[in-house]
Amino acid sequence: MSATLIDGKAFAATIRAKVAEHVRHLRDEHGLTPGLAVVLVGEDPASQVYVRNKGTQTEEAGMASFEHRLPVETAQEELLALIARLNAAPAVHGILVQLPLPGHIDAAEVLNAIDPAKDVDGFHISNVGLLATGQKAMVPCTPLGCLMMLRDHLGDLSGLDAVVVGRSNIVGKPMAHLLLRDSATVTIAHSRTRDLAAVCRRADILVAAVGRPQMIPGDWVKPGATVIDVGINRIPAPERGEGKTRLVGDVDFDSAVQVAGAITPVPGGVGPMTIACLLANTVTACCRAHGLAEPEGLTA
Ligand code: GUN
Numbered sequence: 001m002s003a004t005l006i007d008g009k010a011f012a013a014t015i016r017a018k019v020a021e022h023v024r025h026l027r028d029e030h031g032l033t034p035g036l037a038v039v040l041v042g043e044d045p046a047s048q049v050y051v052r053n054k055g056t057q058t059e060e061a062g063m064a065s066f067e068h069r070l071p072v073e074t075a076q077e078e079l080l081a082l083i084a085r086l087n088a089a090p091a092v093h094g095i096l097v098q099l100p101l102p103g104h105i106d107a108a109e110v111l112n113a114i115d116p117a118k119d120v121d122g123f124h125i126s127n128v129g130l131l132a133t134g135q136k137a138m139v140p141c142t143p144l145g146c147l148m149m150l151r152d153h154l155g156d157l158s159g160l161d162a163v164v165v166g167r168s169n170i171v172g173k174p175m176a177h178l179l180l181r182d183s184a185t186v187t188i189a190h191s192r193t194r195d196l197a198a199v200c201r202r203a204d205i206l207v208a209a210v211g212r213p214q215m216i217p218g219d220w221v222k223p224g225a226t227v228i229d230v231g232i233n234r235i236p237a238p239e240r241g242e243g244k245t246r247l248v249g250d251v252d253f254d255s256a257v258q259v260a261g262a263i264t265p266v267p268g269g270v271g272p273m274t275i276a277c278l279l280a281n282t283v284t285a286c287c288r289a290h291g292l293a294e295p296e297g298l299t300a
Pocket of ligand 1: 096100142170
């Protein structure tokens with residue numbers, strides 16, 4: 001039997017439409033335009049693509065986009081001064097500093113300099129702590145997108161066995177907290193986990209976020225499980241011609257799709273949800289800053 005495909009591309013389009021609708025409401029009823037500032041230091045090609053896509057989708061949703069591209073040699077103090085200006089700017093409701101930052105910059109200090117109310121990435125220690133203690137936080141975009149897809153597909157998550165493979169601050173840890181908040185029974189597995197196959201086979205919900213191409217085979221998947229593949233890995237694809245590549249996830253899709261109940265493809269699964277959730281977080285931040293009702297279905 002073949003699993004249901006969870007279509008992140010279509011789901012992200014519905015999120016963006018809801019965001020655009022709320023943006024119109026904020027403009028027409030309150031004279032407000034949510035604004036997102038994105039800061040990119042250096043010229044990492046993948047980061048440049050992400051930042052361009054963020055800017056385009058922000059404007060398509062009717063919001064204001066502010067891009068700050070700084071040279072790779074930018075000093076820490078200069079970056080902190082920019083963040084201080086953005087923190088103080090009334091037109092800016094969300095601030096995102098694209099990662100990774102160049103090696104000479106202390107990323108933790110930079111992320112913690114962002115006003116937590118404008119921290120649409122949810123990486124500031126205040127937001128990390130609020131999420132971990134079950135309080136109202138800004139929630140990291142990729143795990144938020146995964147949670148939305150899980151709720152949409154499964155409804156109530158309470159009591160389900162969830163296994164998150166990967167313990168990063170960007171995905172694994174916040175994902176585990178979100179699943180706990182929805183009363184799933186959560187295990188975080190990682191590279192040192194003993195008998196990872198057996199741990200994965202227990203999962204009603206399996207979230208793979210390790211960044212290793214196709215490392216989770218179908219026979220690690222419990223029959224009927226819901227599989228969320230966060231990995232985006234580029235591998236050689238000689239079958240497409242010399243020097244060609246293709247994108248694959250952390251799950252071996254061809255074998256997992258035979259066993260799972262539902263699965264996100266790569267590309268077209270989690271990927272498109274991340275920017276959609278960034279737009280959602282920006283609207284949420286704008287509403288909170290002005291003491292207005294938050295949009296429904298766009299927060300955790
Ligand atoms: N680089 C890769 N993923 C992310 C993300 O979610 N946020 C930021 N700021 N940088 C990233």
